[in-house]
Amino acid sequence: MDSNALRAIIERYPRLNLAHLPTPFERMERLQAWLGVDNLWVKRDDLTGLGMGGNKVRALEFIIPDALALQGDVLVTAGVIQSNSVRQVAAAAAKHGFGCHFGMIVDRVSEIDRDYKQSGNLLLDYLYGATHEVMSFRDDRSRRLSEIAARLSTEGRKPYVVPYGCANRLGAMGYLNAALEVAIQAEASDVRLTHVVHASGTGGTQAGLIAGFAALGLDIEVIGVDIDAEPEGVHRRVATILRELAIEIGLDFASLERRIIVEPNYSAGAYGVAEARTVEAIEIAAKYEGIIVDPVYSGKGLAGLVGLVRQKRFTKDDRVLFFHTGGSPAIYAYRSLFPEFT
Incomplete structure (x- = not known):
């Protein structure tokens, strides 16, 4: 399949231009020198623009048109207190005249700063006009979202449920598009990529990249760094979406599934908790490249890349x-990771 054929598949679906695309494709010259390697790049999807950017904006380019077509008036989703996904959904809702109501999971992250509930993403949710109700990590998310939507319907609203992490087949179309974008940028820069490393949790980003590169005939290994401390769950979520994308683009699912790589060793043992390697990644990204990665997602992804370099994986x-998936607002809720500052 060539780029035009993949683009034609992507264009089957209505799309809104929510993101500032293409995001930059840059060499990390100072960081690669610090690591002692020669060929290290970054894809700046922290700069997608809407709602302070991040990878979910690409997914929302395809999800929001579906909500508009179904005449929804309130987007319903869920996430932890400092959810990057909720923040981007709330921004998209504000831009296109939807309400936004989310289930706020309050018991997943136990080690928090004093102002964890008043800063970072949650402050932005408030500014974008989102409202919330409390959920538990132990709740069945899909069922709770359905219950919330049903209640809003009885109140005369027209809810549209955005899945947790914007992770479904429709949202993953945004990362088929990202794979195409990376391929075009790499070719223009005369770079033959061999590996892509990124933070992986709900699965849509990794599934879209795997399927997109496979469709283009590119032998690029996509390594998703588990941020949930449950690599089997991450693998399962990637596979679920990848199965649907395989049908979409006419590829064999079994061959795509063999491409799923989940690196399990950099999750810090729990979602939302950072360790020394995560903090190191945050500090070196800032010090050597002027880039902010966050303690929950992109910081763990970069820690995984650094660790794999040190293990001579490449x-x-x-x-x-x-692949920088964003999340920078969350760093303000984790100031205690930097005691010399606080």
Whole structure:
């Protein structure tokens, strides 16, 4: 399949231009020198624009048109207190005249700063006009979202449920598009990428990249760094979406499933908790590249890349792309990670 054929598949679906695309594709010269490697790039999806950016904006380019077509008036979703996904959904809702109501999971992250509930993403949710109700991590998310939507319907609203993490087949179309974008940028820069490393949790980003590169005939290994401390769950979520994308683009699911790689060793043992390697990743990204990664997602993804470099996972000829999925607002809720500052 060539780029035009993949683009034609993507264009089957209505799409809103919510993101500032293409996002930059840059060499990380100072960081690669610090690591002692020669071929390290970054894809800046922290700069997608809407709602302070992040990977979910790409997914929402395809989800919001569906909500508009169904004449919804309130977007319903869920996430933790400092959810990057909720923040981007709330921003998209504000931009297109929807209400936004989300289930706020209050018991998943136990180690929090004093102002964890008043800063970062949650402050932005408030500014974008989102409202919330309390949920538990132990709740069945899909059932609770359905219950919330049903209640809103009885109140005369027209709810549209945005899945947790914007992770479904429709949202993953945004990352088929991202794979195409990366391929075009790499070719224009005369870079033959061999690996892409990124933070992986709900699965849509990794599934879209795997399917997109496979459709284009590119032998690029996509390594998702588990941020949930449950690599089997991450693998399962990626596979679920990948199965649907395989049907979409006419590829064999079994061959795509073999491409799923989930790196399990950089989750810090729990979702929303950072360890020394995460903090190191945050500090070196800022110090050497002027880039902010967050303690929950992109910081763990970059920590995984650094760890894999140190383990000699890549050869001197490999060309590695760190896919920065965003999340910078969350860093303000984790100031205690930097005691010399606080």
